[in-house]
Amino acid sequence: MTALDGILGDLAAKPAARDLDRSLSCRLTDLGQTVRGRLARGVVQDLRAEPDGSSQDQADIRFTMASDDLVALTEGRLSLGPAWASGRVKLEAGFRDLLRLRTLL
Template identity: 50%
Template sequence: MATIEECRAALEKLSENMQGAGGDVREAAAMDRSVSCRVTDLDVTFVGRLTGGRIEVDDTLQGPPPQKAQIRLTLSGDDLVALVDGGLNFAQAWASGRVKLEAGLRDLFRLRKLL
């Protein structure tokens, strides 16, 4: 089982990958939205913002977040690490229910370029 530190490192790596990307990925990451990443097996939620083409994690909360973020990702710690490392295909994980992504319709259309 992935640790909180490994999950935080995976989010940092994802953020670096997004910031260094070009084209459609860079455009999709150029939003300014509140984000949360709920890691179910650790019962923690990373909260922050997607801004300037990167994810800035502001806090790690025990349990679900008190406020609903504009972009919400829910998955296990192992799946988060595997997703960022390229060992897990997002579309397959989402279709099987291993990963849950919630956002407004307009944001989902933009986020699909990241996936």
């Protein structure tokens, strides 16, 4: 949770994210868990972990990655943009959100 809060917090702190109000999820494939929360007013709020499949993922912005990649992102050994481009991190969102997120990556 700390690693995910750090990564999402970095994104949320950027000026382009200040006007966003979106639900978020991050599925950690190797742990069988999905972390859900909300990005609003430049802050990530209400992060909570749930087992995979406990509810249908309807988040506006959805990340999927292995926990090792999440830790590598947090420690600065992996950058989000290249990780996304190489397929290590999957990002799903609506077209407008993807355009805005592109400026954050």
